[in-house]
Amino acid sequence: MVKLATIVVIVGLIVVGMYALLEVSYYSSKLSVEKDISSPVVLIPSIGVNEKINNISISQGVYHEEVSKLPSKGDVILFGHRTSYSSPFLRLNELKAGDNIILEWPEIGQINYTVKNSTIVPASYLLPVHNDTQRLYLITCDPPGFTTNRLIVTGDMSTLGPVNETITKENPNTSNALIICLLFLILGLVLSYFYPIKEDRLFILIFVLIISGALFFAYFVPFNPDIIASKINWLNGDFST
Structure with a gap:
């Protein structure tokens, strides 16, 4: 016993x-951690991009071209370097049709874009901006380290919703x-x-x-x-x- x-x-x-x-x-x-949503962010899961967007200069990372529109208001243009200033768009050439691009924008929400195509154009090419379409253009130099051409990745907006304010890690x-x-x-x-x-x-x-x-x-x-x-x-x- x-x-x-x-x-x-x-x-x-x-x-x-x-x-x-x-x-x-x-x-x-x-752990669930509150996300910093005080400034816009671009996320491209397939190539590991998670970068804040600025409206000052491309030398500060991903730059929102001032002549373009805000998400859901028309075409959005983002510039980024491939070989300097943290090289946010280094692997932009790896994107393919169907890949997902996410913008998280304060006071607008989470905007998802689906990659449509990629094109290479001369540096002098002027990209038209429209108010009646909802496209995203990611632009960088091509080939890497040279300013001869521009690589342009085009995405069409697929969904617009609220930003998930917490992340799990x-x-x-x-x-x-x-x-x-x-x-x-x-x-x-x-x-x-x-x-x-x-x-x-x-x-x-x-x-x-x-x-x-x-x-x-x-x-x-x-x-x-x-x-x-x-x-x-x-x-x-x-x-x-």
Whole structure:
């Protein structure tokens, strides 16, 4: 028969395990972070572009040509370098028909464009701007490092909606979750090995392995830590849940 002292130890393991599970779930879960939407941004997932747009100069990154329109108001023209000033349009030539280009614009929203085609024109070419079409033109030098020609990628607006004001990213302290899992397992194994009531050591070991398994499961398959927090509030004197 399991001794009373062993039952107390097992209950203690369960309580500590629940707190450990809460911490593992937190460190393993992705974080929702508020996005900076104070200035317009161009995102091109297929070539890894995520750049702020300015209306001052191409030397400051991606430049919104002042003679063009705002998104949803007509044609939009954006310039960017390929080999200098952070080279925002270095891989612009890799875009192909059907690729997605996203503009996030304060007070307008998220505008999605679908790439229609790419063309190379002389540097002297004048691009017409229209109010009655909803196109996006991305323009850069071609070939890279020379100003002989211009590479123009044309996209047609597909959707207009609100900007997603939060982004999800990995927790920078994810390694803490693994450390907690390993510490609980190692200390639990030590406890079960040196537990003074020899006939109850197996019970201690079983609970250590079960709880450790739950911790490692939460590490590899993270879930909302609030679920665990709501279950252990009573341990902190909160009986409202």
